[in-house]
Amino acid sequence: MPETMIWGDVLFSIVTFVILMLALRKFAWGPIMNMMKQREEHVASEIETAEKNRQDAEKYVEEQRQELERARDEAQSIIANAKKTSEKQGEDIIAQSRAEAERMKENALADIAREKEQAVAELREQVGSLSVMIASKIIEKELDEKEQEQLIDDYVKEAGDRL
Amino acid sequence: MDHEAPIVYDLFGIPGFHINLSNVIMLTIAAIIVFCIGYFSAKHLKMKPTGMQNMFEWVIDFIKNAINSTMDWKTGERFFGLGITIFLFILVSNMLGIPFMLVHEETHEVWWKSPTADPIITMTFAAMVIVLTHYYGIKMQGTKKYFKGFVKPFPLLLPLNIVEEFANTITLGMRLFGNLYAKEILLTLLAGVGGATILGAVGAGIPMIAWQAFSIFIGSLQAFIFLILSMVYLSHKVMDEH
Numbered sequence: 133m134p135e136t137m138i139w140g141d142v143l144f145s146i147v148t149f150v151i152l153m154l155a156l157r158k159f160a161w162g163p164i165m166n167m168m169k170q171r172e173e174h175v176a177s178e179i180e181t182a183e184k185n186r187q188d189a190e191k192y193v194e195e196q197r198q199e200l201e202r203a204r205d206e207a208q209s210i211i212a213n214a215k216k217t218s219e220k221q222g223e224d225i226i227a228q229s230r231a232e233a234e235r236m237k238e239n240a241l242a243d244i245a246r247e248k249e250q251a252v253a254e255l256r257e258q259v260g261s262l263s264v265m266i267a268s269k270i271i272e273k274e275l276d277e278k279e280q281e282q283l284i285d286d287y288v289k290e291a292g293d294r295l
Numbered sequence: 296m297d298h299e300a301p302i303v304y305d306l307f308g309i310p311g312f313h314i315n316l317s318n319v320i321m322l323t324i325a326a327i328i329v330f331c332i333g334y335f336s337a338k339h340l341k342m343k344p345t346g347m348q349n350m351f352e353w354v355i356d357f358i359k360n361a362i363n364s365t366m367d368w369k370t371g372e373r374f375f376g377l378g379i380t381i382f383l384f385i386l387v388s389n390m391l392g393i394p395f396m397l398v399h400e401e402t403h404e405v406w407w408k409s410p411t412a413d414p415i416i417t418m419t420f421a422a423m424v425i426v427l428t429h430y431y432g433i434k435m436q437g438t439k440k441y442f443k444g445f446v447k448p449f450p451l452l453l454p455l456n457i458v459e460e461f462a463n464t465i466t467l468g469m470r471l472f473g474n475l476y477a478k479e480i481l482l483t484l485l486a487g488v489g490g491a492t493i494l495g496a497v498g499a500g501i502p503m504i505a506w507q508a509f510s511i512f513i514g515s516l517q518a519f520i521f522l523i524l525s526m527v528y529l530s531h532k533v534m535d536e537h
Contacts, residue, residue, distance in 0.1 A: 138302065140314025142419045145322055145410075149423070152326045153380040160333025161355055161379055167340045168352060174342065 259291055300413075301404040321410040325388040332383070358382060361522055366530035370435075374529055377427070381420070382522040385411055385471065389514030392479055393507055396486065409514075412475040414468065421468030424525040425460060432532030444532070467524055474517045478510045 156162075266287050270280050301316045336351035344352055358379045362371035392409030410416050433441045445456045485506060489499035 138313045138315050138318075138415050140303075140312055141318045141413070141415045144314065144319050145416050145419045146423060148322045148326050149380065149384065149420070152329060152384060153376055155330050156333045156380055156383075157376045159330070160337050160351065161376070163337045163340055164348065164351055164355060167342070167344075167348075168355070171342055 255294075262287065262291065301406060315413070315415070317404070317406050317408065318410050318413055318416055320406065321388070321391060321408065322416070325384060325391055325410060328387050328391075329380075329383045332387075354383070355379065358522070361519070362526050365523065365526040366534055370530070370533055371526070374431075374526065378522055378526060381424070381525055382518050385420070385521050386515060386518035388416075389475055389478075389518055390511065392475070392482070393510045393514065396479070396483060408479055409475050411471055411517075412479040414472045414476075417472040417475075418464070418468035420521070421464050421471075424467065425464045425528065428528045428532040429460075431529060435533045441532075463528055467521065467528075471517050471521055474513050478506075478513055481506055482510065 266284065270283060300318075303314050303316055332347075333351065336347040340348065358375060359368070361382075362368070362374060362378055365371070388411040389409055391407070392412060395407065396405065397407035398405050429441075432444065436444070446453050447456075482503075485499045485503045488495045489503060490496070
């Protein structure tokens with residue numbers, strides 16, 4: 133134990149302490165604490181970003197879900213429309229073809245009638261030319277009146293039968 | 296077994312200005328070790344801390360918590376540098392004397408020991424802390440409020456409050472000194488026994504190891520207590536008392 137007060141130690145320990153304190157601040161805990169603060173901020177911002185991303189993702193999912201719903205509805209309506217259209221088209225086609233058939237039948241009937249008239253007209257013409265031929269033959273043969281009549285009757289009858 | 300201190304009397308020719316060379320060397324070594332720990336921890340700073348940085352960050356958090364337990368962080372932030380220096384400096388000083396002790400054979404001068412086993416050093420630190428509490432008390436509370444603190448809770452306690460300041464200083468310094476001095480004495484005795492005879496070495500071996508382990512515990516505990524008490528005294532002076 134020292135009997136005298138050792139002031140040198142007092143001074144030296146205080147000086148050492150102060151120097152150490154300043155040096156530690158400059159080189160040790162100062163920069164480390166800065167880094168810790170930085171990390172804190174980094175973590176905070178990361179958490180914030182993650183939170184935001186999560187919210188965005190949720191929003192997107194919700195949007196996608198709505199989109200899907202809409203697409204499904206649309207598809208449904210398209211299918212329904214197509215069904216309706218096709219039904220209508222089928223009916224139309226049937227109606228059209230029915231009308232067509234009707235028309236064709238009428239046409240055919242009209243054709244038949246026309247052909248018949250034509251045939252009658254042709255016949256008439258033929259009858260005329262036949263009459264002329266008969267007349268000329270009669271004239272050529274110089275038949276008597278009775279025979280002539282007989283002949284005409286025959287021809288007429290013949291023509292009548294033919295019709 | 297009477298150990299002397301390597302004191303240089305009248306340093307630089309100044310009368311009465313003596314210096315203990317052992318303390319000078321040991322304080323310097325302690326300061327260098329503390330600085331190296333801090334410096335190498337902060338050398339390669341990374342966002343993801345590894346190794347030394349991790350350890351030092353733990354120390355920083357530890358000091359922060361200690362300060363937080365005595366005052367709010369807004370007030371305590373300025374004392375962080377003081378706190379971490381007190382803690383690490385005293386801790387390393389306490390540890391220095393544990394592994395061995397160097398004594399000059401002829402003069403019996405102790406060269407290597409814990410500097411905190413010297414009352415002058417511990418009292419210096421204690422006085423420094425108490426002076427700082429008064430300084431910050433005046434600075435942060437104002438002179439009027441500072442002096443009012445001495446007559447609280449009622450004026451009759453003024454002498455007691457003044458005595459308390461000195462008592463605080465002495466207990467703060469002497470607690471640290473007493474613990475460390477006891478540690479050194481017992482280590483010296485055990486080493487003396489162990490070095491004397493072969494039987495002594497066998498007998499003292501296990502107590503030596505046990506006491507060294509306990510010394511590590513004491514050293515850490517006393518450093519922590521010194522830190523906490525410093526902060527408590529500071530908070531008494533700088534915080535509004537409720």
